[in-house]
Amino acid sequence: MKNKVFLSLTFLIISMFMCVAHTVAQEYTTWGLPEGAKARLGKGSIEEIAYSPDGTRLAVAAWIGIWIYDASSGEELALLSGHTAGVSSVSFSPDGSTIASGSDDNTVRLWDVATGDTRRILRHTWDVYSVAFSPDGSTIASSSYGKVRLWDVATGEALHTLSGHTGVVNSVAFSPDGTMLASGSDFKVRLWDVAIAEPLHTLEGHTGDVNSVSFSPDGSTIASGSNDKTIRLWDVATGEAQHTLEGHTYTVSSVSFSPDGSTIASGNGDTTVRLWDASTGEHIRTLSGHIHSVKSVAFSPDGTTLVSGSWDGTVRLWDVATGDTRRTLSGHIQNVYSVAFRPDGTTLVSGSWDGMVRLWDASTGEHIRMLSGHTGVVRSVAFSPDGTMLASGSWDGMVRLWDVATGDTIRTLSGHIDGFIDIDTVNSVAFSPDGLTLASGSGETRVRLWDASTGDTIRTFSGHTSYVNSVAFSPDGTTLASGSGDTTVRLWDVATGDTLRTLSGHTGGVSSVSFSPDGSTIASGSWDNTVRLWDASTGDTIRTLSGHIHSVRSVAFSPDGNTLASGSADDTVRLWDASTGDTIRTLSGHTRDVNSVAFSPDGTTLASGSGDTTVLLWTLPLTTEAPFYRHFGY
Numbered sequence: 001m002k003n004k005v006f007l008s009l010t011f012l013i014i015s016m017f018m019c020v021a022h023t024v025a026q027e028y029t030t031w032g033l034p035e036g037a038k039a040r041l042g043k044g045s046i047e048e049i050a051y052s053p054d055g056t057r058l059a060v061a062a063w064i065g066i067w068i069y070d071a072s073s074g075e076e077l078a079l080l081s082g083h084t085a086g087v088s089s090v091s092f093s094p095d096g097s098t099i100a101s102g103s104d105d106n107t108v109r110l111w112d113v114a115t116g117d118t119r120r121i122l123r124h125t126w127d128v129y130s131v132a133f134s135p136d137g138s139t140i141a142s143s144s145y146g147k148v149r150l151w152d153v154a155t156g157e158a159l160h161t162l163s164g165h166t167g168v169v170n171s172v173a174f175s176p177d178g179t180m181l182a183s184g185s186d187f188k189v190r191l192w193d194v195a196i197a198e199p200l201h202t203l204e205g206h207t208g209d210v211n212s213v214s215f216s217p218d219g220s221t222i223a224s225g226s227n228d229k230t231i232r233l234w235d236v237a238t239g240e241a242q243h244t245l246e247g248h249t250y251t252v253s254s255v256s257f258s259p260d261g262s263t264i265a266s267g268n269g270d271t272t273v274r275l276w277d278a279s280t281g282e283h284i285r286t287l288s289g290h291i292h293s294v295k296s297v298a299f300s301p302d303g304t305t306l307v308s309g310s311w312d313g314t315v316r317l318w319d320v321a322t323g324d325t326r327r328t329l330s331g332h333i334q335n336v337y338s339v340a341f342r343p344d345g346t347t348l349v350s351g352s353w354d355g356m357v358r359l360w361d362a363s364t365g366e367h368i369r370m371l372s373g374h375t376g377v378v379r380s381v382a383f384s385p386d387g388t389m390l391a392s393g394s395w396d397g398m399v400r401l402w403d404v405a406t407g408d409t410i411r412t413l414s415g416h417i418d419g420f421i422d423i424d425t426v427n428s429v430a431f432s433p434d435g436l437t438l439a440s441g442s443g444e445t446r447v448r449l450w451d452a453s454t455g456d457t458i459r460t461f462s463g464h465t466s467y468v469n470s471v472a473f474s475p476d477g478t479t480l481a482s483g484s485g486d487t488t489v490r491l492w493d494v495a496t497g498d499t500l501r502t503l504s505g506h507t508g509g510v511s512s513v514s515f516s517p518d519g520s521t522i523a524s525g526s527w528d529n530t531v532r533l534w535d536a537s538t539g540d541t542i543r544t545l546s547g548h549i550h551s552v553r554s555v556a557f558s559p560d561g562n563t564l565a566s567g568s569a570d571d572t573v574r575l576w577d578a579s580t581g582d583t584i585r586t587l588s589g590h591t592r593d594v595n596s597v598a599f600s601p602d603g604t605t606l607a608s609g610s611g612d613t614t615v616l617l618w619t620l621p622l623t624t625e626a627p628f629y630r631h632f633g634y
Contacts, residue, residue, distance in 0.1 A: 029365040032065060032081030034589025034616070038605075039365040041350070041615040042333040043067055046309035047088045048254075048296045053096045055301040060315060061090040062332060063591055063612040066101050066111070071300070071307075071317070074329045080111050082118050085591045086612060089130045094137045098153070102128030104591075108142045110153070120156045124149065130171045135178045139194070143169035148183050150197065160197035164190060171212045176219045180236070184210030189224045189234065201239035205232055212254045216278065217261040223278075225252030231266055233281060243281030247274060254296045259303040263320070267294030273308050273318065285323045289316055292334075292354055311354060331367070333358065336609030338380045338596045342404070343387045345601045350615055351378030357392050357402065362600065365617070369407045373400055380428045384452065385435040391452075393426030399440050401452070411455040416442045428470045432494070433477045441468030447482050447492065459497045463490055470512045474536070475519040483510030489524050489534065501539040505532060512554045516578065517561040525552030531566050531576070543581045547574055554596045558620075559603045567594030573608050573618070589616055 029039045044062030051058060051071065058069040063086035068078040085104035092099055098119065099111040108122040108131055126145040133140055139159065140151045148162040148169055165185035173182045180200065181192045189203040189210055208227030215222055221242065222234045231245035231252055250269030257264055257278065264276040273287040273294055292312035299306055305326065306318045315329040335353035341362065342349070348360045357371040357378055376396030383390055389410065390402040399413035416424050425443040432439070437458065438450040447461040447468055466485030473480055479500065480492045489503040489510055508527030515522055521542065522534040531545040531552055550569035557564055557578065564576040573587040573594055592611030599606055599620075606618040 028076040028079065031079040034587070036585075036587055036618050037589055037616045038619045039617040040064070041348070041360050041365050041367075041617070042313075042336070042613055043331045044086070045311065045334055045613040046295055046313070046315065046332045047086070048090050049298050049307050049309045049315060050090050050092055051298055051300055051307065052092050053094060053301060055305075058307060058315070059090045059092065059099055060309060060332075061087040061101060063087065064614055066090055066099065069315070069329060071305075074317075074327050078116055080116055082109060083107065083591070085127075088128065091131050091133050091140075093133050093153070094135060098133075098137075100131045100133060100140050100142075102131040102142055104128070106144075108140065108151070110140075110156075122149075122151050122156055122158075127168075129168060132172050132174055134174045134194070135176060139174075139178075141172045141174065141181055143172045143183060143185075145169070146185075148172055148181070148192070150181075150194065162190075162192050162197055162199075164199060164202075167209065170210065173213050173215055173222075175215050175236070176217060180219075182213040182215065182222050184213040184224055186210075187226075189213055189222060191222075191236065191239070203232075203234045203239050203241070205241050205244075206230070208251070211252060214255050214257050214264075216257050217259060221261075221278070223255045223257065223264050225255040225266055227251045229268075231255055231264065231276070233264075233278070245276050245281050245283070247283050248272070250293070253294060256297050256299055258299045258320070259301060263303075265297045265299065265306050265308075267297040267308055267310075269293040271310070271312075273297055273306065275306075275320070275323075287316075287318050287323050287325075289325050289328075290314065313354065333613050335377075335592075335611045335613055336595060336615055337377060339598045339607045339609040339615055340381050340383055341598055341600045341605075341607065342383050343385060343601055345605075347387075347404070348598075348607055348615065348617075349381045349383065349390060350609055351381040351392055351394075352613075353377050355394065355396070357381060357390070357400075359404070359407075360615070362605070362617070371402050371407050371409075373409055373412075374398060376425070379426060382429050382431055384431050385433060389435075389452070391429040391431065391438055393429040393440055393442075395425040395427075397424035397426060397442075399426055399429055399438070399450070401438075401455070413438075413440070413450050413455050413457075415448055415450075415457050416440065416444060425467075427468060430471045430473055432473050433475060437477075437494070439471045439473065439480055441471040441482055441484075443467045445484070447471055447480065449480075449494070449497075461490075461492050461497050461499075463499050463502075464488070466509065469510060472513045472515055474515050475517060479519075479536070481513045481515065481522055483513040483524055485509035487526070487528075489513055489522065491522075491536070491539070503532075503534050503539050503541075505541050505544075506530070508551065511552060514555045514557055516557050517559060521557075521561075521578070523555040523557065523564055525555040525566055525568075527551040529568075531555055531564065533564075533578070533581070545574075545576055545581050545583075547583055547586075548572070550593075553594060556597045556599055558599050559601060565597040565599065565606055567597040567608055567610075569593040571610075573597055573606070575606075587616075587618055590614070 044064035065081035083103040089102040167186040206226040254267040290310040338351040359368040374394040449458040464484040470483040506526040512525040548568040575584040590610040596609040
């Protein structure tokens, strides 16, 4: 009878998924949007992946929610949104009816798979890093800082708290018979007796934090992956180390046994997935294709497919027997540090932590092209006034100029590099209004002007005593403003390089500067949580805008100059009346720092780029209509 009930439930779930996939699979950019937003670009950084028990679905924990994919076709089926911070872990219940997710918002959520509704919220006092169902589905284990909690699934009551770790507990896993729990943390793996909530063994030997633990299907062995670049296999009965698997060159983020127990998969910061013989510890095969750290690996229930999620923004499904890639699911990106609209408003560009520059269709949200070449974080992007060229500044010390039509690199400007650690980072780039000159600000405390057509250095401005975080030309191109970690804004004569005036008043570093369209006012955002408006001709403070509760990362004027937008580390965007300084609206919806804001040329759209790895497009003027949510078609 149980099997019939389970099969009926599984069929119902699959049917609902199939229906939703058929009708709304292409609408995912509008799923689960906050009020006022019309589209989302990017799906959030990948943290963990889980197969459904029947192998038909994938759940991907991301910084904006949980994405559900059809494992066969790769279609997006649903987005489960409700967490107010990034989702770090995801797990299906054994019968496939429930998903558990752990988040940086200090909660575990239980979701009804059939409807997408939240069934229950379980609360920690710290970020939740890992969740796992017991084999009978009656208990959930969740880990946080220093502690593991066991919860009753039916009631949501906390059953036990397991204490002993002294750091973040990165991973938890039940033994196949449910009698034991393994937890990985501070260089150690701990084994617990679930019934009495007491420790059984402490497995010591790693020389770095343990990021992932996994039981073999027969329960006799535990695999653990660590920051020390190794995987260790432990005898569960004795707690003794059996093998140490070496070969990865960076942190081992995830380990998983195949369903038959013969193979171990590992994901690593060296961009590879490795397969190992579980009995001998010998290396079988290396799966290559990802271009950034692999965060999560998991076998399909039948063992024929391995799935991996990477900071390169892709989920890859591999044929375990051959090592070939069967399918790649894309759309997940890394922290977005900068966004800008093309002058004609048709295209949006974003610069990201993963070193990529991405072009998006501003009306549909479709990804157009990815520009690769930087070897560090892309901190700033800017279009030339005619829209044919794109500039990007990176923490690799380089400024790159790109052909927008082809995506080819036109030239690389390398004058900021001077051989000193951390001070060659390029934090900001800006074209002059005539497009002939490019300005860049960097960690070397100087501003450089470049000939955009040749790449030659025209002039270097010196005077700041800390990192230059932002540069902006005045509308007439005669003045350049720069904001620095030294808490000042400097105005420079573009023709001579002389300092015209220094604007002082912020009590924290200045992260962003912007001229009003008429050039009369300068806005600056600061680490002191405020925005300041300055008279550009006198340097006097006009007013100070307060309201953000964390540092202000970006400021931008609307094309008509009436509105100022600011993005903050408090995860919000604020719209201000530029003439009075009053708050017009606070836009909430990102789950991490808002690093960049930009208005479309016609002023009808605001783009915000965030550390949650997405760009939100907000419709202006804002309405008070209810937001559109998509949960499994409901």
